[in-house]
Amino acid sequence: MGRDRRAPARPLRGGRRDGAHPAARAIVAPGAVTVAGRDVRVAAVVVAWREPGATLEAVASLLASTIAFEPILCVAQEYEPDDLDALERALRGHEVIALADNIGFAAAVNLAMGRALAMGADWVLLLNNDATIDPTCVDRCLVEAARHHRVAAVGPAVAYAHDPSRLWFAGAAHSRRLALVWHRGHFARPGNVPASADSDYIPGCCVLVSAAAWRDVGPLREDFFMYYEDAEWGERARARGWHLRYLGELLCLHAMALSSGQDGSRLLAESAAYYLERNPLRYARDTPGPLLRLSRTAGVLTVWTGYNLTRIRPSQWATVGWAVAQGIRDGWNGTMGRRQADDRAPRRAGATGER
Structure with a gap:
C-alpha cells in the first residue's frame, strides 16, 4: 500500500515553551504529559493529499505545541520526491508515511492510528493538513478529557482560516432518526464561542482521540473514503458508552475542504x-x-x-x-x-x- 520513509532520528523536544497557556500540563518526558496524576503519551497524525505547503504549515503548528508528540506521523499521499524531502526535513525525528496513491482519509487515518497505538500512544491528535492549532490546543483538550468519565475524543472550537471571525465548528449534532448532521455555532463570532459540552461527533479536522476508545470502538469506515466517517464513528462510540467532548475554546483554524475544491465556500465542488x-x-x-x-x-x-x-x-x-x-x-x-x-x-x- 505504501512505504514508510522515516527521517534521521534526533531527540524530540521537551519542556514547556515560553508563553505557554497557564493551564498547560508539565512535560515529564518527550511525548509524555501528566494528566490527572498519571503520565500519558500523545502522538499526532496528519493526513495529507498533495499540497505540501499547507502540510508544512500544519506540521509547524504541531512542532510549536506546548507538548512534544511521540511521534508525529504524516501520511503523505501522491507527493513528489522533492516535496517528500522537504516534509522529512521538517519532521526530522518523526515519521513520514509516503503513499503513491490516495487511499482516502479514513484508510489513511486507520493506517497511522495503528502505527501510533503500536508505539504506545495513549492519545492521538488527528489534524487535517489544511488546519493549524494553537500551541496549547492538546494541553487544553487533555484537561477537558480528564474532567469527565469515559471520554473517547475531544475537539476544540474551530474557525475558518480565511475568516477567523467566523466559527466553523462548536459542537455537532447527529440526528438518529434522519441521519442528518450539522455543526453547532456555525458562522458564530469567536467572541460568542459556545460553552464546552458533549457532542454527537467531533470532525476529523482536529480531534484528540483516546487510544482505549479507538481499540474498543474500532477504526473508521474505509469504504466511505472521505466525509461522514467521523459522524458514523461517533455514533458507534456513544453506543458503547463513550462520551465525545466539544471544548469551548477557539484553538484551531481550518482552511476548509480545499481537497474537494470548496476553498472555504458553502458551495459544493x-x-x-x-x-x-x-x-x-x-x-x-x-x-x-x-x-x-x-x-x-x-x-x-x-x-x-x-x-x-x-x-x-x-x-x-x-x-x-x-x-x-x-x-x-x-x-x-x-x-x-x-x-x-x-x-x-x-x-x-x-x-x-x-x-
Missing part, C-alpha cells in the same frame, strides 16, 4: 458533492431495523439532498448536479470506496486535506 450524498445514504441503508432504516433513508433523500442541491453554483449544475445523482445511485447500490471519476482525475494545484 463535484467530488465533495458525490461523497456527501453517497455516504449518508449508505449509512442509512445499512441501518438494522426496517423502520429506522426507512426513516433515515427518507431523511437523507429529502432534507439532506435538498440542502446539497442548494449548494450548487448555477454554472456547475451539469457536473456537480450529476455528481449528486451518482452519489444517490452508488449509495443506494452500495458502490463504495473511491469514486471512479476521481481515479481518472489529473493532478491539480491547490488540493489539500480530505475534509
Whole structure:
C-alpha cells in the first residue's frame, strides 16, 4: 500500500515553551504529559493529499505545541520526491508515511492510528493538513478529557482560516432518526464561542482521540473514503458508552475542504458533492431495523439532498448536479470506496486535506 520513509532520528523536544497557556500540563518526558496524576503519551497524525505547503504549515503548528508528540506521523499521499524531502526535513525525528496513491482519509487515518497505538500512544491528535492549532490546543483538550468519565475524543472550537471571525465548528449534532448532521455555532463570532459540552461527533479536522476508545470502538469506515466517517464513528462510540467532548475554546483554524475544491465556500465542488450524498445514504441503508432504516433513508433523500442541491453554483449544475445523482445511485447500490471519476482525475494545484 505504501512505504514508510522515516527521517534521521534526533531527540524530540521537551519542556514547556515560553508563553505557554497557564493551564498547560508539565512535560515529564518527550511525548509524555501528566494528566490527572498519571503520565500519558500523545502522538499526532496528519493526513495529507498533495499540497505540501499547507502540510508544512500544519506540521509547524504541531512542532510549536506546548507538548512534544511521540511521534508525529504524516501520511503523505501522491507527493513528489522533492516535496517528500522537504516534509522529512521538517519532521526530522518523526515519521513520514509516503503513499503513491490516495487511499482516502479514513484508510489513511486507520493506517497511522495503528502505527501510533503500536508505539504506545495513549492519545492521538488527528489534524487535517489544511488546519493549524494553537500551541496549547492538546494541553487544553487533555484537561477537558480528564474532567469527565469515559471520554473517547475531544475537539476544540474551530474557525475558518480565511475568516477567523467566523466559527466553523462548536459542537455537532447527529440526528438518529434522519441521519442528518450539522455543526453547532456555525458562522458564530469567536467572541460568542459556545460553552464546552458533549457532542454527537467531533470532525476529523482536529480531534484528540483516546487510544482505549479507538481499540474498543474500532477504526473508521474505509469504504466511505472521505466525509461522514467521523459522524458514523461517533455514533458507534456513544453506543458503547463513550462520551465525545466539544471544548469551548477557539484553538484551531481550518482552511476548509480545499481537497474537494470548496476553498472555504458553502458551495459544493463535484467530488465533495458525490461523497456527501453517497455516504449518508449508505449509512442509512445499512441501518438494522426496517423502520429506522426507512426513516433515515427518507431523511437523507429529502432534507439532506435538498440542502446539497442548494449548494450548487448555477454554472456547475451539469457536473456537480450529476455528481449528486451518482452519489444517490452508488449509495443506494452500495458502490463504495473511491469514486471512479476521481481515479481518472489529473493532478491539480491547490488540493489539500480530505475534509
